[in-house]
Amino acid sequence: AQSVTQLGSHVSVSEGALVLLRCNYSSSVPPYLFWYVQYPNQGLQLLLKYTTGATLVKGINGFEAEFKKSETSFHLTKPSAHMSDAAEYFCAVTSNSGGYQKVTFGIGTKLQVIP
Amino acid sequence: EPEVTQTPSHQVTQMGQEVILHCVPISNHLYFYWYRQILGQKVEFLVSFYNNEISEKSEIFDDQFSVERPDGSNFTLKIRSTKLEDSAMYFCASSAERGETQYFGPGTRLLVL
Numbered sequence: 001a002q003s004v005t006q007l008g009s010h011v012s013v014s015e016g017a018l019v020l021l022r023c024n025y026s027s028s029v030p031p032y033l034f035w036y037v038q039y040p041n042q043g044l045q046l047l048l049k050y051t052t053g054a055t056l057v058k059g060i061n062g063f064e065a066e067f068k069k070s071e072t073s074f075h076l077t078k079p080s081a082h083m084s085d086a087a088e089y090f091c092a093v094t095s096n097s098g099g100y101q102k103v104t105f106g107i108g109t110k111l112q113v114i115p
Numbered sequence: 116e117p118e119v120t121q122t123p124s125h126q127v128t129q130m131g132q133e134v135i136l137h138c139v140p141i142s143n144h145l146y147f148y149w150y151r152q153i154l155g156q157k158v159e160f161l162v163s164f165y166n167n168e169i170s171e172k173s174e175i176f177d178d179q180f181s182v183e184r185p186d187g188s189n190f191t192l193k194i195r196s197t198k199l200e201d202s203a204m205y206f207c208a209s210s211a212e213r214g215e216t217q218y219f220g221p222g223t224r225l226l227v228l
Contacts, residue, residue: 036219045219103160106157
C-alpha cells in the first residue's frame, strides 16, 4: 500500500521568504515521488519528480525537493517565494506495487504569498 | 508543448442520467488514466487503460463506470446512472510508458443534481 501525508493544508509566506511544503510518504516498495501544482481553474502540472539516483531533484520555477528515505520525506522548497507561486501543491507517490500506474495524492497544500 | 485536453469543462446532469466525459491524451502516449477529486478531498485514482483494456482500477470504479478508446485519439469515461456523490472534478491523464510521468488535463467539473 502507498500513501502520502501533507502537513499543513494552508501555508502563508511573505514574498521573498523561503517556501517549505512538507510531504511524508508510506510505501512498502521503493517509491516514485512527485510534486504537482494546480493553479486556479487549471489542471495538475508536474513540478518535479524523483524516481532513482540523485536524491535532490530540481524542478520548474525554482522549486526543488529532497528524497530522504530514512525520514520517508519528500519536502518541497523554494528559496524565495514569488507572488506567482500562489497555488495548491500536491505531493504524490507511485510504486511497483501499483504497477506504477496508480498515483496516490496527498490532500494538497494551498500556498498563499503575502506581498 | 503537447497537452491533455478534456471536454466539457463543466457538466451539470440530473441524478440517474448517463454522462460521458471526453479526453484527448497526448498523441504518442500509450497509458491513459482517470482520476477524480471530490470537493475538499484528495485526488483519487479511478482507472488506468492500456492496449485497449483496463490494466488497473480502484474500488471506486464499479459497474457504473466504464472507459473506452473509441478511436485513435479520444479516451472517454462513462458513468451510466449518476449519483449525487459522483459530483466531482474528473481528471484525465496520460503517460508515454508505465512509470513515466502522468500528464494531466484541466479537468471536467461534474455536478449531479
